[in-house]
Amino acid sequence: MPKVSVIIPVYGVEKYISRCARSLFEQTLDDIEYIFIDDCTKDNSIGVLYEVLEQYPQRKKQVQIVKLPINSGQAAARKRGMKLATGDYVIHCDGDDWVDVEAYDKMWRKAVETNSDIVFCEFYTTDGDNYSHIHNKLDALNKENILLMIVSRMLWSLCGGLVRRSIISNNQIIYPTANNGEDFAIMIQQIYYAQRFAYIGEPLYYYYVNSNSITKEVGLDKYLLRKEQHCANINIVEKFFERENVLEKNLDVLLILRLYCRANFSTQVRDRKTRMIWHSIYPELDSKNFLFNNKVPLHLKLYYWAVKLHAFSLYMLLSDLKHKFSKN
Structure with missing residues (x-):
């Protein structure tokens, strides 16, 4: 049984x-398996992959390249890979990103x-030339804080x-079928079942900001589909x-996720008609219903305004203060 499945x-x-x-084949961790899920790619991605693999003969026995019967999207590809994994631990890597050579050994x-x-690490986001360090700043590793920080x-x-x-x-695990936001749908469930968490405060993963990715496609129909x-x-x-x-215990998390969905959508589409579509999905988050609802705690109302202002850091500050006051 390998130590890690990627x-x-x-x-x-x-x-x-x-x-x-x-970056994967050069990992300092030797006991590892790689599961590449070919989602019926139309380009030569798999051909290039085989060419690279030939240069790492020591990794050949650790590599599976599995083709889905039809193009099914990233959510289905992740699910297939998770079903095939045999390692003690599992992690994912996107095909346009890369990892530090010591990443999986350290984790x-x-x-x-x-x-x-679960062990978390930090990220770099990059366009290939410029790098931005994404800090998670996890002071307390407990489920409440982690869920709120998602x-x-x-x-x-x-x-x-x-x-x-x-x-x-x-x-x-309830596996998603939709491809936008499938990460958090799976990760929240994993966090719920986990008992112990650890954190490495250094960036080990390089997230490539690919302007040609599906999540960057423009047009109202694309925005609506992602929504x-x-x-x-x-x-x-x-x-x-x-x-x-x-x-009820996790109502905060659900409301925050819904608000986050609204914020993401609002920054992309500033059209009244499309916002009304969003409101029809989550009518309870209409400004009047939400802000004057006595059942909604004050910190969520403050978060609502933080979302409206796209000031997520403001809510994180409020969350930190709330956590500190609750201890005293």
């Missing part, structure tokens, strides 16, 4: 897969040393969390909480 969906990344694969060692179910940070990304595979295999997919994955989280009978 799952890599492959679609339309011919220009980038070589860089990604080399696995941290997991073993702390007996953690929204405004990249913490929810499956590429930045090494997860004990038994968390996935021993529980009934629908995002809402579908928020609904999965709600369905999961209902199943586990913890809906």
